[in-house]
Amino acid sequence: MRKRLLAEMVVPGVDWAVPVVRHCVGRTLTAAGHQNVEIAQLVVSELVSNAFLHSRSARPGGVIVVELTEISDKLARVEVMDEGAGTIPHPRMTTDNACHGRGLWLVQQTAARWGVYRDTLGGNVVWAECATTDDAIAATPIRAPRGCSQSSQ
Numbered sequence: 001m002r003k004r005l006l007a008e009m010v011v012p013g014v015d016w017a018v019p020v021v022r023h024c025v026g027r028t029l030t031a032a033g034h035q036n037v038e039i040a041q042l043v044v045s046e047l048v049s050n051a052f053l054h055s056r057s058a059r060p061g062g063v064i065v066v067e068l069t070e071i072s073d074k075l076a077r078v079e080v081m082d083e084g085a086g087t088i089p090h091p092r093m094t095t096d097n098a099c100h101g102r103g104l105w106l107v108q109q110t111a112a113r114w115g116v117y118r119d120t121l122g123g124n125v126v127w128a129e130c131a132t133t134d135d136a137i138a139a140t141p142i143r144a145p146r147g148c149s150q151s152s153q
Contacts, residue, residue: 006032006076007068011048013057013082018048021066028068029076034132039110040068040076043128046107047080055082055124071129074136075112079127081119088116088124112140 007028011017022045029037044066051057051064065081104126107114111128119125131137 002070002072003077004070005067006070007066009066009068011064011066013052013055013059013062013064015052017052017064018045021045021048021064025066025068025078029132032070033073034070034076036132036134036137039137040078040130040132043107043111043114043130044068044078044080046104047078047126047128050104050126051080051082051124054087055085057082059083074131074133075129076132077127077129079125081125082123084118084122084124088118110140112136 007024009021009024011021022041025044026037026041029040034040048064048066055064056062057064062083067077067079067081069077069079071077107126107128110130112131114126114128116124116126131140
């Protein structure tokens with residue numbers, strides 16, 4: 001398995017960082033030859049949004065660090081590091097009409113694998129491996145939701 005760091009982005013913990021990072025991930029993966037970058041863009045958007053909304057990175061002067069690594073020509077890994085929070089990120093239970101709370105559920109559903117760990121400074125690192133070709137996406141299993149309600153529509 002080859003691993004190659006494609007990009008590292010350090011952005012302020014503000015809302016406008018989300019579309020900037022999403023754009024950079026898409027452009028970087030496309031330039032590296034990946035065919036389908038939409039899942040990685042969705043995942044990084046959700047993870048950076050969560051870091052902004054739920055961690056100390058949103059304080060004045062706070063930052064979010066995003067690393068984009070190529071695992072293979074069909075798989076990319078996104079890691080989002082924040083400055084920590086009182087809890088470890090996890091998918092939330094939501095109601096069908098809730099406006100928020102589905103970000104990690106979306107990551108869980110679309111990423112090939114994902115996880116969370118604390119870094120040595122007390123920050124959270126949420127990572128996800130995303131398929132970047134149509135055949136790899138088709139081979140990624142769709143997981144049944146855990147702890148989240150689903151609309152029957």
